[in-house]
Amino acid sequence: MAIRKADVAVVRFLKRTAWTRGRVTAILALLVALLLLFPSLVPSALGNPGGLIENFLPWLGVPILPLLALAVLRRSASALSAVLVAVVVWVAVFGPSLLPRDPGAHDLTVVQHNVSDVNRDPAATARTLIDADPDLIALEELTRRALPAYERALRGPYPHHVVVGTVGLWSRYPLTETAAADIRPGAITGEWSRGLRAVVRVAPQRDIAVYVAHLPSVRIRPGSGFDTRWRDESAALLGEKIADEDSTTVILAGDLNGTTRDRGLTPLTSQLDSAAEDFEFSWPTAFPVARIDQVMTRGAAVVDVRTLPETGSDHLPVVARIRLGGERSHAAACHPGAGAVQPGPCHPLGHPCPTTATAGQIVATTCSAKSAGTSRPIRR
Numbered sequence: 001m002a003i004r005k006a007d008v009a010v011v012r013f014l015k016r017t018a019w020t021r022g023r024v025t026a027i028l029a030l031l032v033a034l035l036l037l038f039p040s041l042v043p044s045a046l047g048n049p050g051g052l053i054e055n056f057l058p059w060l061g062v063p064i065l066p067l068l069a070l071a072v073l074r075r076s077a078s079a080l081s082a083v084l085v086a087v088v089v090w091v092a093v094f095g096p097s098l099l100p101r102d103p104g105a106h107d108l109t110v111v112q113h114n115v116s117d118v119n120r121d122p123a124a125t126a127r128t129l130i131d132a133d134p135d136l137i138a139l140e141e142l143t144r145r146a147l148p149a150y151e152r153a154l155r156g157p158y159p160h161h162v163v164v165g166t167v168g169l170w171s172r173y174p175l176t177e178t179a180a181a182d183i184r185p186g187a188i189t190g191e192w193s194r195g196l197r198a199v200v201r202v203a204p205q206r207d208i209a210v211y212v213a214h215l216p217s218v219r220i221r222p223g224s225g226f227d228t229r230w231r232d233e234s235a236a237l238l239g240e241k242i243a244d245e246d247s248t249t250v251i252l253a254g255d256l257n258g259t260t261r262d263r264g265l266t267p268l269t270s271q272l273d274s275a276a277e278d279f280e281f282s283w284p285t286a287f288p289v290a291r292i293d294q295v296m297t298r299g300a301a302v303v304d305v306r307t308l309p310e311t312g313s314d315h316l317p318v319v320a321r322i323r324l325g326g327e328r329s330h331a332a333a334c335h336p337g338a339g340a341v342q343p344g345p346c347h348p349l350g351h352p353c354p355t356t357a358t359a360g361q362i363v364a365t366t367c368s369a370k371s372a373g374t375s376r377p378i379r380r
Contacts, residue, residue, distance in 0.1 A: 022076025029082035047225020054261040097278030103304035106321035109134040112253040116313035125311040126153030137170040138253035140214035165193025185233040209247035213254035232264040239267025249299035272296035275305040295320035
């Protein structure tokens with residue numbers, strides 16, 4: 001009887017075709033493809049697995065490789081077909097980011113960097129940022145000890161700056177308004193100031209509102225999973241301020257502790273544009289796996305984003321090129337023809353520099369006397 005049962009098992013095994021083998025592998029491959037296409041289907045309940053997947057979505061390509069190996073070992077046509085579907089979906093979603101592209105003309109260059117509150121060499125960090133030749137520099141995790149070093153290093157090329165709490169903005173162009181932006185979650189007590197708003201005059205009769213923000217960190221906790229509650233609350237507060245913003249053109253630069261696919265950042269991503277999520281990951285420096293440092297816009301377009309060399313922070317700096325929208329761009333207005341931009345009186349910097357002070361916060365705006373009466377057109 002035992003022999004007959006063994007014979008039956010062998011016959012059943014031999015009768016299995018290439019299309020019936022490897023069904024588990026095929027199901028797993030199709031699940032990967034489904035998650036790549038519709039990560040929002042994963043719920044936020046029970047530890048917020050949906051938010052976690054959205055932040056690391058490109059890495060769903062990693063399990064495709066072992067699934068392919070299993071499909072080949074099993075000689076399973078169904079599994080191979082399913083793996084092929086997953087590969088096609090991954091390439092469709094992320095492939096364009098791997099292709100070289102010409103970002104075209106741009107009007108402003110913005111550097112965003114969480115400099116780290118334990119950075120041992122602020123001066124070297126500042127030099128790395130200056131080498132990118134940006135128009136605006138947004139910094140987070142500024143400390144009272146390190147702030148003077150950043151101010152000394154950036155004072156020359158960026159004569160206008162404001163610092164509120166632990167965030168700051170340095171600009172080539174005058175700041176006509178500066179103020180704190182309160183994005184503190186209700187559960188956080190004590191000294192906590194991680195947002196600012198400034199109005200930057202990039203051209204006569206052309207002001208843009210710039211927000212710099214550092215949203216609360218997220219945590220993976222044994223009891224609650226991917227915990228983003230404080231960050232999401234802070235994002236909602238910031239989203240309300242941007243929604244109420246009167247300026248036609250808005251730039252948000254900051255450490256948002258999440259990618260633009262993260263559902264918790266919907267209050268921001270629903271009203272601001274950003275460059276496509278590509279492989280310019282900014283965190284952590286040792287092995288970057290996600291871009292949680294963002295430059296986003298309204299009334300303008302982020303045409304290119306890339307990272308800069310490491311600076312001693314656990315984040316890589318992010319540099320974004322922005323084409324202004326709405327009105328005719330200042331670069332186009334001053335230099336309508338093709339070719340190099342020539343120095344000229346397109347953008348005088350001889351504007352007054354106001355200072356806004358708020359009790360209990362570090363707020364400083366400075367202007368260099370030598371900048372008065374000079375001019376610097378926005379670059380193409």
